Amino acid sequence: MPSSPPPDVVLVILVGTLLLLILAGFITSIIFLYKQRHKAQQQEMTRLQEAYQRELLQSQIEIQNQTLQQIAQDLHDNIGQLLTVVTMRLNTLEDDVQEPDTQQAVQQTRDLVKTIIQEVRMLSKSLNQDVVGRFGLLPSLTHELERIERSGKIKTTLLTQGEPYSLGEKTEIVLLRMAQESLNNALKHARPRHLTLITDYRPDAFILTIADDGRGFDVEEAKARDLKQTGSGLYNLYHRSALLKGTCTITSQPGQGTQIEIRLPAKQPLISSPALVSS
Amino acid sequence: MWDTYLYMTLLGVGTGLYLFNYRILTPPLRILGSTIAITWLGTGYSIYIGAVHHKPNIHVYHILIIIQYALYGLMFEKLIDQPLVKRIIRASLVLFALISLSLSLTIQPWNQYNSYATTLFNALIAIWSSYYLWRMFVDIKVEALEQEASFWISTGLLFSSLGSFFAQGLMNYLLVNTANYAIMVYWIHELMDFILFVFFLLAIYIYLRYLPHTQRS
8 A cells, every 4th residue: 555645745746836836926927917018118119219209390390480470471571562662663663764675674574573572472471380370281282283284384283172171270281391392303304294192181191192204213222322322302291291190102203204292191190299289 | 756857957058058159148048148158067067976986976066056156246346337346246255155165064064954054145146136126227227127137137046045144044944843843945946947048048048138239140
């Protein structure tokens, strides 16, 4: 008949097992809790970094807008006023001169100055952020396209899909600046005959598409260039889209035009930023 | 006897591994390697004079515990960042040596088991290791705890010192009141030592496993 182990041995084994279990439990729980804390800390750091980037963007936008506002005001108040005075002088001069040839030259000059006044006013409006605040994104975009079309060389189209809603003044200013940057890039580099702007107001997202039928370019090659070789235009578009919690997709091929799609969530995080609200 | 062989084998393997990789170890791990080596040599010497020469060997542990605390203390002093705690640890090294020697010269002479010094040793080690673990947990400086050698070292030290602290207290009580359960406490004590040195082996494995390749050569 086999003898049963002495009670001491059983007790030692039981206590030893219990201690090992406590040790395993301690290690498991401390590692598990640490992982949770680490994850929470990482999330907090990401959130802070994003908030910082948004603050930075906001400051950049503020500075840019103040500068543009100043230029717009100067254009309207100083140059505009001076040109008006020039027109008045030309009117007087037209009355004073008797020779038909000179009179015709004065009329032509006056018409030219009037065109310049209109151009300056349009440029002033385009630079002025209050226009976005007062009239909204769509009228501002329309104004931009009208300004381009006045050159007579480029046809423009603005298409709107969905029921327009406000994305908030700050976001709309950023969007307008991004659209202006894209349009200027197209005018400067692509030599297009037709520019198309599409605003797509979806329930969950807003999509702004800027398309041209110009020369196009190799997107990957442009992205690979360093800052000395290329401007900051593309970088700004990607960066600003990301900070607005959106995306920017640029599709282009040499000879096949360019399409820039800026997709933003309908609910904008930038609007809820305390710094923006306070500013 | 088998437990002594197992214990000495664990210590020997630990000494070999730490010394073999000594050049690429961090300062705290180098100190730990030295502690394991000294423990191995001290225990080996004590077994030698006890088993071969049949002479009392308890005095070896009176000296060994002072060296062990000095080295563990230095290791925690290197691991912990807070200047005040560093200063306290440095002060405790001297204090512990003085208290331990005083005890050996007075109430627990060299031929008696140094339970008071051992209890104090365990209490202090439990404090430093739990403090270090707490700082690790609060500061969230490392990516993953389980990939840090110092986490395993501190956990091993905390668990074994706490276990030994209570076992020590229980042992004294049982020796006075009933010796029947003293053997159980002895085995728990042995188990704590095994766990500690297994954790030290695990720590060097973890260290070498997650050491960047650039630091290996």
